[in-house]
Amino acid sequence: MMGSSAGGIVTYNTGFRRPEIFGSIAVMSPFFVKTEFDTEGQLQEYPFYQRYGTHPNLRIWLDMGGAEGVFMEKYARVEAERLIHDGFVPGEDLMLFLDPGAGHSQRDWAGRAQAPLLYFFGHIGEPASIQLHGDSVVGINGPLKQLNPVITYTSGFVQTLMNGTFHVEDPDVLRVWPDGSITPRALGSTRMFLQYGGLTADKEMRVVDEMPEFVKVTVQVKVPPSTPPYPSIYAGFELPYCGEGLYRGSAMIPHGLTFAFKVSRGFGLHEKIGTSGLNRRSFTASSEMDLFYEVEDWDV
Known part of the structure; x- marks a missing residue:
């Protein structure tokens, strides 16, 4: 069984409740957490699914796009770690793929369905x-940063490596853990390496004093004159109507979060x-931004 978004949650629940029928499930961009911006533009998160804490005879494919905005890669990572705790083994009955640059759309899911x-x-x-x-820049003070090692195979299969062995040229500057999470130790730059299956990848990393946890992003959208006055529209996040065909809103977005949207x-x-x-x-929330978009027409 395969499902995406809310269908991913349906697939997840169906697999765990009836593993004797559905022995393999593909949970694509699952709606694991409900996210809302409060009146001050702060992102609030609420769990939106049931965990079973079991290890049935079930193979699980779990993925998430890197540009799905508030759906966020971290929810897929966290669930993968919980499944491992339940007894699932990466590379055997569990596969994770964090698809760089992919948004929350049918086009993106079709692009990795193989x-x-x-x-x-x-x-x-x-x-x-x-x-x-x-990210190639991390802060001694700031949000946790985590690398996403993507392995591509001769068949076209892809996966995110969940347990790698990283080597850092200058371990006094930073450390990279097997799950890709980074612990900065001192200001400076260094190069890190990952070896897997006879292949090697490397990345230059820089440690700075501080990175912001959240950045303020303001979005304004102008719509065609024929557009009915909806109370709000969406451009990565909800924008209230402010008159004369304009919608505008602000939100405090986690640093580094990318939105790909219409x-x-x-x-x-x-x-x-x-x-x-x-x-x-x-757009990527790398710094405080004020963005303006204009809609030429609506798809009907």
Whole structure:
């Protein structure tokens, strides 16, 4: 069974409740946590699923895109760690993939659907390449940063390595743990390496004194004159109507969080973007930003 978003939660629950029927489940971009911005623009998180704490005879594919905004990679990481605690073994009955740059859309899920199908029914082949994704700057004071080592195989299969052996040239500057999390130790720069299946990847890292936990992002959207005055629309997060075809809102976004989106009036009611090759908008909350978008037309 395979499902994405809320369908990922349905798939997760179905697999754990009836593993004698569904022996393999692909949980894609699951809606594990409900997120809301409060009146002060602070992000609040609420668990939105049931955990079973069991280890049935079940193979699990779990993924999340790196540009899904408030859905966040960290929820998939946390659940993968909990499944390991329950007895699942990475690379055997559990696969995790954090898809760099992927948003929360059918297009993105279709782009990686071959991976769980190869895992369940095919042959994944041999490791062909490693890429280390993640921020190259970390703060001694600031949010936890974690690397995402993506292994691509000869078959086209992909996965995020959950337990790697990292080597750091100058361990006095920072340490990288097997799950990719980084502990900064002193100001400076160093290079780190990961070896897997005869392949090597490296990344230059810099440690600074402080990185912000959250940054303020303000978004304003102008819509066509024919647009009905909806109370709010969405451009990464909810924007209230402020008159004369304009919507504007601000939120405190976790540092480094990336949003890939189309401006939306609600479920399935997205803006129409031209044929210039751009099929969605995106931003990364790396610093305080004031963004302006204009919707040319709505997709009908």
